Amino acid sequence: MSVNNSSRRGVTRTVLGSLLVAAAALAAQPSLAHGERHHGGGGGHHGMMMEGGGPQQRHMARMLDFVEATDAQRASVKGIADAAAAKAKPLRDQQRALREQARAQMNSGVVNRTAAESMRQxxxxxxxxxxxxxxxxxxxxADQLTPEQRAKIGAMMAKRAEHKREHRMQHHGDAAPKS
Incomplete structure (x- = not known):
């Protein structure tokens, strides 16, 4: 395996990881995916689903700004986020209900291991x-971005990961594994 291929795989993993975080954030926030604004700040300058909301939405908006995404790309990302949010919402509701059931079961007088295992599964x-x-x-x-845009995000995220690793070394004295 050449160094070039190894480094290219690392950048690809970093880009995909970055996009995964952003996509997960968008999927986890159905109200943002539907364009609602929240108190607490703006995100991208295009004023779509990534404006306002939590840090993940602002991160996605900054990434799209950083790669100079077109309005068409931003609209595609919004559509993807809307669809993911719609699919994820019922699952999140079920997860919340299961957590409440698990909490109630743990607080009851008798611990039911079979029920607990069923909830875990x-x-x-x-x-x-x-x-x-x-x-x-x-x-x-990722399909909506050009290879150049994905590479630009990958380079930015690799630099950020290195900075975080250095920070951990300085402040915590432990070397985190390189990814």
């Missing part, structure tokens, strides 16, 4: 389904 299955939605959204978003 259901939670794992729901997590797997939401993970698949996030991955599909990330890949769909």
């Amino acid at each position: 259901q939670m794992v299955a729901l997590h797997d389904q939401t993970s698949k939605i996030r991955l599909d959204a990330m890949l769909d978003i």
Whole structure:
């Protein structure tokens, strides 16, 4: 394996990871995907679903700004986020209900191991389904960007990861594994 191929794979993983985080954030925020504004700041200058909201939405808007995404690309990303949010919402609702059931079961007088294991298995299955939605959204978003845009995001994220690793070394004295 040549160094060039190894480094290219690292950048590809970084880009895909970055897009996964952004897609997951968008999928996890159905109100943002539908264009609602929240208190607390603006994101991208285009005023679509990434404006306002949490840090993940602002991160996505900054990434699209950074790569100078076109309005068409931004609209495609919004459509992907809308679809992912619609698919993920019922799963998140089920996850929330299961957490409440698990909490109630743990607070009851008798610990039912069979029920607890059943809830755990259901939670794992729901997590797997939401993970698949996030991955599909990330890949769909990546398809909307040019190879140059993906490479630019990859380089930015690799630089950020290195900065975080250096920060951990300085402040915590432990070397985190390089990705």
